[in-house]
Amino acid sequence: MSAQTARGMRDFLPEDTRRRNRVATTIQSVFQRYGYEPMETPAVERIETLLGKYGEEGDQLLFKILKRGEGARLGEVDLGLRYDLTVPLARVVAMNAGKLVYPFKRYQMSPVWRADRPQKGRFREFVQCDVDIVGTASLLADAELIAVAHDALTDLGFVNEFRIHLNHRQVLRGIVESAGVAVDREGDVLVSLDKFDKIGVDGVCKELEQRGFESHVVDRLRVLMDATDANPDSGLDIIHEFVQSSPTGKVGLLQLKEMVGVLGAYGFPPGSVIVNPVLARGLSYYTGPVFEATISGFSGSVAGGGRYDNLVGMFSGQSIPATGISLGFERLVVIMEERGMFSDLPCPVGVLVTRMGPEFLYDSIEFAQQLRAIGVSVELIYEDRKLAKQLKHADARSIPVAAIIGPDEKAKGTVILKDLRRGSQHEVPRADAGDQVKRLLSDITGSR
RNA sequence: GUGAGUGUAGCUCAAUAGGUAGAGCACCGGUUUGUGGUACCGGUGGUCGCGGGUUCGAACCCCGUCACUCACCCCA
Known part of the structure; x- marks a missing residue:
C-alpha cells in the first residue's frame, strides 16, 4: 500500500492552504469590486459537452469516466471531468438563457482536470479563476477584463512585474x-x-x-x-x-x-x-480580442483569455456573444512561493494557553474561553507536559503569545502573558487580560 | 505521447575501486520537575523506490518496472 497522491494531484497542508486562501481572497475581492458574482458548476460534465471544444489535443487530455455497470466492462464513457470553466459556462448560459440578466457577469474559482504530464507550474488538477461577461459584444467588456487581471496581479504584489x-x-x-x-x-x-x-x-x-x-x-x-x-x-x-x-x-x-x-x-x-x-493563443474557440498575461522571470503565461462569440451557440443554436479571462491560480502560487511573497502571512493562532497541572486546568480553560469570547484565536494544551515543552509547541506553530496560569497566578487571579517573539512577559489581572492580549497581538503584527 | 535527470532516516544529503549504511536538521529524553527560540550530553528511527540478474559478497554493476523532477508537445 503506498501513501502517495495520484500523479499530478496534490495535498494541501494547512500552510499551503493558508497561502492559497490568501491568493483566492485577493483575486475574489478584485472580481467583486468590478461587480462579478460567484457561480459554480459540477466537476463532471456529460462527455459530449466537453468533446470537440478544445481541439484534438484537448480531447486527448480529457479525464473520462467509465459508465457504471455493464458499460464499464466494455470501456464505454459517458462523463468527463471538466477541462476548463469556460465551456461549462457556455453550457450554463445555453441552459438558462431566458433566466439570466445580461450582461451576465460571473466569476468561478474551481479545480479543473487535464491528463497532462506534470511539470513546473503544471498539474493534473489545478484551480482556474475565470471571469466572464456574457451577452454583450461591446469591447468595453474585453477592456474591463484586462483591467480586472491588471488589478488582480497588482493586488497580489506583482507591481510593475x-x-x-x-x-x-x-x-x-x-x-x-x-x-x-x-x-x-x-x-x-x-x-x-x-x-x-x-x-x-x-x-x-x-x-x-x-x-x-x-x-x-x-x-x-x-x-x-x-x-x-x-x-x-x-x-x-x-x-x-x-x-x-x-x-x-x-x-x-x-x-x-x-x-x-x-x-x-x-x-x-x-x-x-x-x-x-x-x-x-491556442484554444480554437476565440473569435475576437485575445489576451494573455506574463510575469517577468517566468516562462509561460499566468492568465489568458479572449472573446468567444460562437461557443454558447454550439449548445443552444442561439448565438450569444461572450468574453472572458482566466487567471492561472497555481502558477501564481508557485511564483509567489518562489519569490517569498507569503512571508507576511501571520500565524492563525494568537495565543497558546498553557497549563500547569490538573488543579489549574479549569482556570486555563476559563481563560481560553475569555479570550475566544472577544475574538482571539486560542489554542489550549491537551497533555499535561512540562512548561518547556508547551512553549516549544508554541514555537513550532509560530504562536506569538503564551498565557501561563500556575499556583501563584491562580491565587492572585492573574495570568502571565509572554510575548514569544521578544521574550518579554508580564503578569496582569485576569480581568484586564483581554485588552492586554489584543494590544500585544496588534503590536506584534504592526511591528512586522 | 516524446526526451533527459533523480530515487538512501520524517527533511536535506553523504558512503572512498562492489565488503550487509552515516551526517546535519527534525523528533524523544536529560543538563534545568514554572519558561521556548541559543548551548551541551544521550536516544529512537533505514525492506538503500520495487522486481529480477551478475558476484563469495550489490546502495554501488546489468535488465525491467514504478514514482518524482525538468524540458518538448500543448497549456493556466
Whole structure:
C-alpha cells in the first residue's frame, strides 16, 4: 500500500492552504469590486459537452469516466471531468438563457482536470479563476477584463512585474492572409508564431520551414517578428502595415485601436498593457480580442483569455456573444512561493494557553474561553507536559503569545502573558487580560 | 505521447575501486520537575523506490518496472 497522491494531484497542508486562501481572497475581492458574482458548476460534465471544444489535443487530455455497470466492462464513457470553466459556462448560459440578466457577469474559482504530464507550474488538477461577461459584444467588456487581471496581479504584489499582451483573432487572420497562407493552415502558423517569446525569431522561422511553408511566407512573418521585437510598444503601427490587404484584418485593427483608447482611460502604467501582433493563443474557440498575461522571470503565461462569440451557440443554436479571462491560480502560487511573497502571512493562532497541572486546568480553560469570547484565536494544551515543552509547541506553530496560569497566578487571579517573539512577559489581572492580549497581538503584527 | 535527470532516516544529503549504511536538521529524553527560540550530553528511527540478474559478497554493476523532477508537445 503506498501513501502517495495520484500523479499530478496534490495535498494541501494547512500552510499551503493558508497561502492559497490568501491568493483566492485577493483575486475574489478584485472580481467583486468590478461587480462579478460567484457561480459554480459540477466537476463532471456529460462527455459530449466537453468533446470537440478544445481541439484534438484537448480531447486527448480529457479525464473520462467509465459508465457504471455493464458499460464499464466494455470501456464505454459517458462523463468527463471538466477541462476548463469556460465551456461549462457556455453550457450554463445555453441552459438558462431566458433566466439570466445580461450582461451576465460571473466569476468561478474551481479545480479543473487535464491528463497532462506534470511539470513546473503544471498539474493534473489545478484551480482556474475565470471571469466572464456574457451577452454583450461591446469591447468595453474585453477592456474591463484586462483591467480586472491588471488589478488582480497588482493586488497580489506583482507591481510593475507583469505585462498584459493584447491581440485580435481577425488581425491574425489578416496577417496570415496577407502573408499568403491558406485559411486551413492558419492554425499551424499561429501555433508557431505564438512561440516567439520562447524560441525567438529564428526558432519560429525554422519551425515554419519544417512545417513546409514557402520562403516568402516565412520571410514575411520574419519581418513581422523583427518589427515586433524592435518596437514592442508599436504593435498597432506594425499591425497597420501588415493587414492593409485584408478587410478582416482591418476590422480587427479597428477594434484593437478602440480597446487601446478605452484602456488609456483606465490609467495603467505605460507598458503594462501592450498590443502584441504575435500573440496567438491556442484554444480554437476565440473569435475576437485575445489576451494573455506574463510575469517577468517566468516562462509561460499566468492568465489568458479572449472573446468567444460562437461557443454558447454550439449548445443552444442561439448565438450569444461572450468574453472572458482566466487567471492561472497555481502558477501564481508557485511564483509567489518562489519569490517569498507569503512571508507576511501571520500565524492563525494568537495565543497558546498553557497549563500547569490538573488543579489549574479549569482556570486555563476559563481563560481560553475569555479570550475566544472577544475574538482571539486560542489554542489550549491537551497533555499535561512540562512548561518547556508547551512553549516549544508554541514555537513550532509560530504562536506569538503564551498565557501561563500556575499556583501563584491562580491565587492572585492573574495570568502571565509572554510575548514569544521578544521574550518579554508580564503578569496582569485576569480581568484586564483581554485588552492586554489584543494590544500585544496588534503590536506584534504592526511591528512586522 | 516524446526526451533527459533523480530515487538512501520524517527533511536535506553523504558512503572512498562492489565488503550487509552515516551526517546535519527534525523528533524523544536529560543538563534545568514554572519558561521556548541559543548551548551541551544521550536516544529512537533505514525492506538503500520495487522486481529480477551478475558476484563469495550489490546502495554501488546489468535488465525491467514504478514514482518524482525538468524540458518538448500543448497549456493556466
